[in-house]
Amino acid sequence: SEEKSLNFIEEIVENDLNSGKYETLVTRFPPEPNGYLHIGHAKAICLNFGLTQKYGGYTNLRFDDTNPVTEKTEYVNSQQEDIKWLGFNWKNELYASDYFDELYSFAVKLIEKGLAYVDEISADEIAALKGTPTEPGQDSPYRNRSVEENLDIFTKMKNGDFPDGAYILRAKIDMASPNMLMRDPIIYRIKHAEHHRTGNKWCIYPMYDFAHGQSDSIENITHSICTLEYVSHRELYDWFIEKLEIFPSKQYEFARLNLTSTVMSKRKLLQLVNENLVSGWDDPRMPTISGLRRRGFTPKSIREFCERIGIAKRENLIELSLLEFCIREDLNKTASRVMAVLDPIKLIITNYEKGTEDLIGENNPEAEDGGGTRVIPFSNELWIERDDFMEVPAKKWFRLAPGAMVRLKFAYIVKCEDFVKDENGNVTEIHCTYIPESKSGNDTSGINVKGTIHWVSAQHAKTAEIRLYDRLFTSETPDAEEGDFKDYLNPESLKVLPNAYIEPALADADLEGRYQFIRKGYFCLDKDSTADKLVFNRTVTLKDTFKK
Numbered sequence: 001s002e003e004k005s006l007n008f009i010e011e012i013v014e015n016d017l018n019s020g021k022y023e024t025l026v027t028r029f030p031p032e033p034n035g036y037l038h039i040g041h042a043k044a045i046c047l048n049f050g051l052t053q054k055y056g057g058y059t060n061l062r063f064d065d066t067n068p069v070t071e072k073t074e075y076v077n078s079q080q081e082d083i084k085w086l087g088f089n090w091k092n093e094l095y096a097s098d099y100f101d102e103l104y105s106f107a108v109k110l111i112e113k114g115l116a117y118v119d120e121i122s123a124d125e126i127a128a129l130k131g132t133p134t135e136p137g138q139d140s141p142y143r144n145r146s147v148e149e150n151l152d153i154f155t156k157m158k159n160g161d162f163p164d165g166a167y168i169l170r171a172k173i174d175m176a177s178p179n180m181l182m183r184d185p186i187i188y189r190i191k192h193a194e195h196h197r198t199g200n201k202w203c204i205y206p207m208y209d210f211a212h213g214q215s216d217s218i219e220n221i222t223h224s225i226c227t228l229e230y231v232s233h234r235e236l237y238d239w240f241i242e243k244l245e246i247f248p249s250k251q252y253e254f255a256r257l258n259l260t261s262t263v264m265s266k267r268k269l270l271q272l273v274n275e276n277l278v279s280g281w282d283d284p285r286m287p288t289i290s291g292l293r294r295r296g297f298t299p300k301s302i303r304e305f306c307e308r309i310g311i312a313k314r315e316n317l318i319e320l321s322l323l324e325f326c327i328r329e330d331l332n333k334t335a336s337r338v339m340a341v342l343d344p345i346k347l348i349i350t351n352y353e354k355g356t357e358d359l360i361g362e363n364n365p366e367a368e369d370g371g372g373t374r375v376i377p378f379s380n381e382l383w384i385e386r387d388d389f390m391e392v393p394a395k396k397w398f399r400l401a402p403g404a405m406v407r408l409k410f411a412y413i414v415k416c417e418d419f420v421k422d423e424n425g426n427v428t429e430i431h432c433t434y435i436p437e438s439k440s441g442n443d444t445s446g447i448n449v450k451g452t453i454h455w456v457s458a459q460h461a462k463t464a465e466i467r468l469y470d471r472l473f474t475s476e477t478p479d480a481e482e483g484d485f486k487d488y489l490n491p492e493s494l495k496v497l498p499n500a501y502i503e504p505a506l507a508d509a510d511l512e513g514r515y516q517f518i519r520k521g522y523f524c525l526d527k528d529s530t531a532d533k534l535v536f537n538r539t540v541t542l543k544d545t546f547k548k
């Protein structure tokens with residue numbers, strides 16, 4: 001059997017556990033509650049939780065909530081729901097905001113060690129003094145304030161004595177460092193804003209770099225895994241931990257997930273929601289976990305996708321069709337096969353005199369147990385797909401045409417005898433005769449036909465609205481295009497078919513059910529459904545366009 005090779009983070013973890021560097025592996029997933037989680041987050045979730053499932057130890061869920069302006073409890077709740085739905089359980093539910101007192105005392109400690117100072121020059125002046133990657137920066141005139149003065153002003157900042165922007169606290173590191181982030185980075189700013197958890201207790205908030213590593217350290221995180229944009233932050237991450245003499249968490253970086261025809265920043269997804277360009281965070285076209293769930297993706301298919309893309313050290317772009325391949329593979333094994341006619345036209349069987357009869361259909365020939373069977377009512381008036389009939393058949397046309405024969409799935413062979421057109425020349429009815437001896441499973445007719453089409457009995461059918469989806473963007477790389485990414489939205493990403501007919505068994509569909517509409521793709525019920533009006537989403541087409 002083929003053994004899967006370790007990814008580079010698993011190698012690091014195995015070494016650290018084997019060498020005895022750590023006894024227990026501790027990882028964390030640290031979302032900022034400023035939006036819904038997306039498929040990129042799923043990659044980080046599978047990685048962090050997957051490591052502790054494999055090597056023992058545990059994973060914390062830590063909300064990185066140090067920016068009061070963008071964060072909301074709604075997002076906290078949705079993020080928790082999505083992680084659980086993906087199949088993972090965290091050990092501790094934690095909030096960076098729970099560490100505000102501790103982070104404040106860390107800042108005081110740095111001031112006391114002469115390693116932080118209060119600055120009061122403007123943002124423009126800070127930028128001007130910062131230098132460039134090739135030229136050293138210059139010291140702020142306030143860089144050498146006394147420890148006492150720094151402590152005094154910092155205390156007043158905390159007490160609310162100053163307006164936003166009047167002062168900032170900076171780490172005192174090296175204005176000539178080749179790493180721009182080490183040139184006295186800002187670690188606290190004044191922000192008179194209400195926080196979703198701490199309310200108005202604080203009017204100074206720590207910057208990301210001052211909160212993240214220290215939060216890792218407070219939680220004894222052994223391997224703090226983040227995306228490649230943070231490579232240059234690692235030096236600062238280590239500097240704070242060293243100077244504060246706290247638990248030495250270590251940061252490791254992997255390549256974020258980039259997907260074709262997809263934007264993935266929460267900030268951009270929020271724009272789509274706020275500007276009503278999609279119906280919400282869980283619009284089935286969104287790359288959010290909640291959108292994918294509503295679209296019909298299963299947790300298993302998303303975990304499988306994350307497994308297949310692997311963990312790399314270099315940026316790459318993954319084909320959206322790989323994600324579709326993963327859900328198709330899963331649903332092929334689990335989805336019940338049913339019949340639905342999306343663009344209906346009437347087929348009348350002129351010699352069928354029985355009225356109606358019940359046929360039996362196997363639910364899933366791919367399932368180990370066949371998935372059971374169900375009753376499918378048949379009658380002399382059926383709905384079939386408009387495009388299964390051609391008045392003037394093309395070459396190699398094996399479906400219906402004047403004089404041609406096809407098999408009706410689970411039922412009989414029929415022969416097209418005639419058709420009716422309206423005043424505009426559109427075909428409105430197809431008239432057939434059926435071959436009584438050709439019943440599926442018991443065919444003694446000796447007739448071989450090449451085409452099989454699906455149908456539903458008109459008097460038994462339920463009506464449904466069907467929503468078909470396509471790529472949300474016309475560009476493969478909407479983030480990289482000229483101008484606004486929203487200029488590349490696909491105007492045809494949603495197609496609504498208001499009057500489809502489905503077999504009556506689907507009246508019992510629930511939100512968990514997964515169905516293959518024969519020849520049409522995989523579908524699931526949408527939450528917009530009511531008792532009177534069923535709505536189905538197409539999760540994915542049947543055709544596999546992904547090249548392995």
Ligand code: ATP
Nearest residue numbers: 030031032040041043044226227256257264265266
């Ligand atoms: P966004 O811009 O979408 O908000 P973010 O990195 O700011 O992304 P966070 O909430 O801070 O969002 O992310 C939580 C965790 O998820 C981080 O550890 C981050 O590295 C990881 N993550 C975010 N986006 C991706 C992605 N596209 N691929 C892999 N991991 C990601």
Ligand code: MG
Nearest residue numbers: 030031032064
């Ligand atoms: Mg972030």
Ligand code: MG
Nearest residue numbers: 032265266267
């Ligand atoms: Mg972000």
